[in-house]
Amino acid sequence: MSEKRTIDVAATQMLDKAKEIGFLTTFDRAKAQEPRCTFGNTGICCRICLQGPCRILPKKPGGNRGICGAADYTIVARNTVRYIAGGASAHSDHGRHIAETLLHVAEGKLKDYQVTDTEKLMRVAKKIGIETEGRGVMEIAKDVATAALDEYGRMHEEDLTWITSNCTDSRLEVLRKTNIMPTNINLSIAQLLHQTHVGNDSDPINIIFGGLKAALCDYDGMALATDLSDILFGTGVPVVTEANLGAIKADKVNIALHGHNPLLSQIVVKAAREMEGEAKAAGAAGINLVGICCTGNEVLTREGVAIATNFATQELAILTGAMDAMVVDVQCIMPSLRSLAECYHTKIVTTMPIMKIPGSYHLAFDEHNAINSAKEIIRLAIDAYKKRDAAKVCIPDVKNTVVAGFTLESLLNIFKQINADNPIKVLTDAIEAGEIKGVALFAGCNNLKGTHDENHITIATELAKNDVFLVATGCAAQAFAKEGLLNGEGVQKYAGEGLKKFHARLNAAAKLTTELPLVFHMGSCVDNSRAQELANMMAREMGLDNRDIPYVATAPEAMSEKAVAIGSWNVALGNPVHVGVVVPTVGSSLVNDVVTKIAEDVFGGFFFWETDPVKAAARLVEILDERNWKNAMRK
Numbered sequence: 354m355s356e357k358r359t360i361d362v363a364a365t366q367m368l369d370k371a372k373e374i375g376f377l378t379t380f381d382r383a384k385a386q387e388p389r390c391t392f393g394n395t396g397i398c399c400r401i402c403l404q405g406p407c408r409i410l411p412k413k414p415g416g417n418r419g420i421c422g423a424a425d426y427t428i429v430a431r432n433t434v435r436y437i438a439g440g441a442s443a444h445s446d447h448g449r450h451i452a453e454t455l456l457h458v459a460e461g462k463l464k465d466y467q468v469t470d471t472e473k474l475m476r477v478a479k480k481i482g483i484e485t486e487g488r489g490v491m492e493i494a495k496d497v498a499t500a501a502l503d504e505y506g507r508m509h510e511e512d513l514t515w516i517t518s519n520c521t522d523s524r525l526e527v528l529r530k531t532n533i534m535p536t537n538i539n540l541s542i543a544q545l546l547h548q549t550h551v552g553n554d555s556d557p558i559n560i561i562f563g564g565l566k567a568a569l570c571d572y573d574g575m576a577l578a579t580d581l582s583d584i585l586f587g588t589g590v591p592v593v594t595e596a597n598l599g600a601i602k603a604d605k606v607n608i609a610l611h612g613h614n615p616l617l618s619q620i621v622v623k624a625a626r627e628m629e630g631e632a633k634a635a636g637a638a639g640i641n642l643v644g645i646c647c648t649g650n651e652v653l654t655r656e657g658v659a660i661a662t663n664f665a666t667q668e669l670a671i672l673t674g675a676m677d678a679m680v681v682d683v684q685c686i687m688p689s690l691r692s693l694a695e696c697y698h699t700k701i702v703t704t705m706p707i708m709k710i711p712g713s714y715h716l717a718f719d720e721h722n723a724i725n726s727a728k729e730i731i732r733l734a735i736d737a738y739k740k741r742d743a744a745k746v747c748i749p750d751v752k753n754t755v756v757a758g759f760t761l762e763s764l765l766n767i768f769k770q771i772n773a774d775n776p777i778k779v780l781t782d783a784i785e786a787g788e789i790k791g792v793a794l795f796a797g798c799n800n801l802k803g804t805h806d807e808n809h810i811t812i813a814t815e816l817a818k819n820d821v822f823l824v825a826t827g828c829a830a831q832a833f834a835k836e837g838l839l840n841g842e843g844v845q846k847y848a849g850e851g852l853k854k855f856h857a858r859l860n861a862a863a864k865l866t867t868e869l870p871l872v873f874h875m876g877s878c879v880d881n882s883r884a885q886e887l888a889n890m891m892a893r894e895m896g897l898d899n900r901d902i903p904y905v906a907t908a909p910e911a912m913s914e915k916a917v918a919i920g921s922w923n924v925a926l927g928n929p930v931h932v933g934v935v936v937p938t939v940g941s942s943l944v945n946d947v948v949t950k951i952a953e954d955v956f957g958g959f960f961f962w963e964t965d966p967v968k969a970a971a972r973l974v975e976i977l978d979e980r981n982w983k984n985a986m987r988k
C-alpha cells in the first residue's frame with residue numbers, strides 16, 4: 354500500500370479535515386487492512402463450502418489442496434470467475450431495468466418517461482433486425498425492448514443479439530469456435546455459479562471459459578443498457594461543465610447523484626429545474642446537482658451535470674459540510690456514507706429495493722410516479738439545506754473545466770466534418786499515417802492499494818506524450834475530469850506532436866465553442882460498449898480482426914467485480930488489457946499464465962498486471978507499436 358493517499362488536491366484538503374474532526378475515512382480503513390493475508394491476496398483461499406476456508410499450504414502433508422481436494426488452480430479459477438458472475442449480474446440487471454422501463458413506455462404505462470432519441474431507436478432496431486418501415490415509434494420501441502428482455506431468459510438457443518449485432522464477423526467466429534458464445538444472460542450466470550459449486554468443475558480451463566461466457570453476458574447487458582438509455586434519455590452531445598469538489602456551491606442546495614442507473618437521476622435533473630423557486634424560497638441561490646461515480650457520468654453525458662468526485666473520495670463530498678442530500682441508486686456506494694452524514698446535516702437517500710443502508714432515509718423509487726419521487730427527494734434536500742451549519746462548510750476551491758459528452762455518435766459527428774462518407778477513416782488514416790499510434794480506453798475504478806488517481810493520470814499523460822488517442826469511462830474518466838485532462842489545455846500540456854496535430858485537425862473541423870479535450874469522456878462503465886463499438890468500427894475499416902487493431906484497454910485502478918467482468922470480455926474480444934493492481938490470480942501460475950499468455954493465442958486479447966504506471970504505459974505503447982508494425986508488414 355502506498356504512503357501517499359491521493360494526488361487530488363481537493364481530496365487532500367478534505368482528508369486533513371477528516372483527521373481534524375477525527376473521522377476515519379476509507380483511506381484510514383484501507384491502512385487498517387494492512388498487512389493483507391497472503392492467501393486471500395493471491396487467490397488461494399477457498400470459501401466456496403462450509404468446510405472452508407481452505408488455504409493452500411504446500412509445505413504441510415495434505416495441505417497442498419483444499420479439504421475436498423481442490424488444487425490451487427481450481428481455487429484461483431473459481432474465485433476469479435465468481436467475480437465475473439457478480440459483475441455480469443450487476444451490469445445486466447441494470448440493463449434489464451432500463452429495458453423494462455422502455456417496454457412500459459412503449460405500452461403507455463409510464464407518463465414521466467418517453468422515447469427521446471427516435472433516430473437512435475431506428476438505428477438500434479435496424480441493427481438488431483427489427484422492421485421499421487411504415488411502423489410507429491412506440492411499436493418499434495416495444496419490439497426493441499422485448500428483444501432486449503428476451504436476452505435474459507429466452508428458451509431458444511440463439512446467440513445473444515447485442516453480441517451478434519455489434520461484433521465483427523471474424524470475432525463472432527472466435528467466440529463460437531471457443532464455445533463461449535452465450536444464448537441467455539441469466540442462464541450463463543447461473544450456470545457459472547453452478548459450475549463453481551463444491552465438487553463440480555475442477556478443470557481451470559473449463560472454468561475460465563465458463564467465466565468468459567458470463568463476461569460476454571456482461572458485455573451484452575451493458576451494450577443494450579447504453580442503447581436503450583440513449584433511446585429513453587437522448588444520446589449525449591459535447592457539453593462543457595466542471596469537476597472536483599469545488600463544483601459544490603456554498604450558496605445553493607447541493608444534491609449529489611451517486612450510483613449507476615440513469616432512471617432516477619435523469620428525472621431528478623428535470624425536477625430540479627422545475628424546483629429552483631422552492632430552493633430560492635428557502636434562502637438558497639438555487640439547486641446545484643453534482644455527480645459521483647457512474648450515475649454522475651450518465652447525467653454529465655446527457656445533461657452536463659458537474660462531477661463532484663469519483664469512487665474513493667465519495668465520503669469527502671459530505672465532509673465539505675455543504676452536501677444537503679446524496680441520492681444513491683445501485684453499486685459502488687460506500688456503506689460508510691451514513692455514519693459520516695451523521696456528523697452533518699446531509700440526508701442520504703437510498704432509492705432501490707436492493708440497496709439500502711441501515712439508518713439512512715429510504716424512498717422507494719417508483720417509475721410510475723417518477724417525477725413525484727424526484728420532487729420528494731429534492732424537498733428533503735431543501736429541508737436539509739435549512740439545517741446546514743454554515744460554520745461547518747469548507748469547500749475546497751479546486752475544480753477544472755470539463756468538455757465531455759463523447760458518445761460514439763458525437764465523436765463520429767466530429768469525424769464527419771472531415772470525412773462525411775466514412776467518418777471512422779479519419780481515425781484509422783491518422784493511425785496508418787503514423788500520426789497517432791492507436792486508441793487506448795481507460796476504464797474502471799479507484800483502488801486504495803495504490804495512490805488514489807495516480808495511475809490514471811500518469812498512464813494517460815505518458816500515452817498522450819506517445820501520441821495515443823485516449824478515450825475513457827467510469828471513475829477513470831472522472832479522475833481525468835478532476836485533474837484537468839478533459840479540456841483543451843490538457844492537449845497543450847501533455848500531447849505529443851502527432852496527437853497535437855490530430856487534435857488541431859479535429860478542432861478545426863468540430864467548430865465547437867471550446868477546444869476538444871485530451872481524453873474523450875465516453876460515459877459510464879456500461880458505456881464501455883461505446884468504446885468497443887469504436888474498436889469494432891476500426892476493425893471493419895482496417896479489414897482486420899479485433900486481435901490486430903491498434904487498440905488497448907487499461908484499468909489502472911480496477912476494484913469492482915464489474916471491472917473484472919469488463920476486463921474479461923475485453924480479452925475475449927481481442928483487446929490487450931492492463932490492470933494496475935496485482936490481482937488474485939497470481940496464486941496459481943497455471944491460471945495466471947492462461948490469462949496473461951495463452952489467452953493471446955486463443956483470443957488475441959490478454960491481461961497484464963503492472964502496478965508501476967510508467968512501466969505500464971511503456972508496455973501499452975509497445976503493444977500498439979507491435980500491432981502497427983505487423984499490420985504494415987501485412988501490406
Ligand code: NFS
Binds near residue numbers: 646916
Ligand atoms: Ni465502474 Fe462506475 Fe467507479 Fe468502478 Fe464503480 S462507479 S461502474 S465499478 S468504482 S469505475
Ligand code: SF4
Binds near residue numbers: 407423
Ligand atoms: Fe475447501 Fe473444497 Fe470447500 Fe473450497 S470447496 S472450502 S477447497 S472443501
